[in-house]
Amino acid sequence: MNKKIIVAICGASGSIYGIRLLKALLNKPVNIYLFISNAGLKILEYENGYSGKDFISFLKDKGVAIHKDANLNIYEQDDFFAPPASGSFRHDGMVIAPCSMKTLAAIASGVADNLIHRAADVSLKEKRPLILLPRETPLSAIHIKNMYKLAMSGATIMPPSPSFYSNPKNISDLVDSVIARVLDHLKIEHDLSKEWGDSIV
Numbered sequence: 230m231n232k233k234i235i236v237a238i239c240g241a242s243g244s245i246y247g248i249r250l251l252k253a254l255l256n257k258p259v260n261i262y263l264f265i266s267n268a269g270l271k272i273l274e275y276e277n278g279y280s281g282k283d284f285i286s287f288l289k290d291k292g293v294a295i296h297k298d299a300n301l302n303i304y305e306q307d308d309f310f311a312p313p314a315s316g317s318f319r320h321d322g323m324v325i326a327p328c329s330m331k332t333l334a335a336i337a338s339g340v341a342d343n344l345i346h347r348a349a350d351v352s353l354k355e356k357r358p359l360i361l362l363p364r365e366t367p368l369s370a371i372h373i374k375n376m377y378k379l380a381m382s383g384a385t386i387m388p389p390s391p392s393f394y395s396n397p398k399n400i401s402d403l404v405d406s407v408i409a410r411v412l413d414h415l416k417i418e419h420d421l422s423k424e425w426g427d428s429i430v
């Protein structure tokens with residue numbers, strides 16, 4: 230059966246991480262449940278030129294190829310009737326890429342004010358994988374405390390810190406070095422990076 234993966238894009242800088250994750254997932258027979266926060270939509274426009282209209286055409290313009298057995302289900306941020314809002318929805322992982330400090334705080338305090346918070350809240354209570362790519366710098370003690378609370382509750386805190394030991398040639402390589410780790414944690418095969426110990430040249 231196809232894996233079911235929830236992807237959320239928040240209004241933090243680095244919406245390219247969400248796009249690159251979708252690119253990697255849509256290339257496979259995976260069912261994707263996508264939520265983009267209202268702030269996330271604005272940053273997608275500002276950083277990546279998304280017009281706010283047909284998201285699939287936008288992805289194709291970004292070079293995304295869609296596998297014939299891939300499914301992309303897109304929900305509004307306030308759609309609490311979406312399947313991932315319920316604990317009875319069995320999925321294989323939720324990734325928030327990038328994750329703003331606001332969404333981080335909401336999840337850490339159990340405030341399910343929109344579908345992203347709710348699906349993350351549900352993932353934690355149902356012990357399903359929840360991976361957050363929090364983006365802010367520097368971090369205040371409040372941010373760090375929220376990350377600690379979530380890590381203690383079972384979430385994986387994966388700051389989008391690209392690796393340089395793979396000799397990246399461009400921004401795309403840097404982004405891929407982060408997304409490769411996300412795919413590793415979702416247990417999805419990929420060729421975005423080599424395992425340390427393999428030849429990298």
Ligand SMILES: Cc1cc2nc3c(=O)[nH]c(=O)nc-3n(C[C@H](O)[C@H](O)[C@H](O)COP(=O)(O)O)c2cc1C
Pocket residue numbers: 238239240241242266267268269272275328329330331332333364365
């Ligand atoms: C251009 C721009 C960049 C931003 N970058 C960040 C960021 O990197 N991290 C962050 O936590 N918030 C950032 N913000 C602020 C968030 O968009 C704001 O807190 C918003 O309420 C987050 O909402 P969301 O979590 O529902 O997406 C940025 C805002 C703008 C306009």
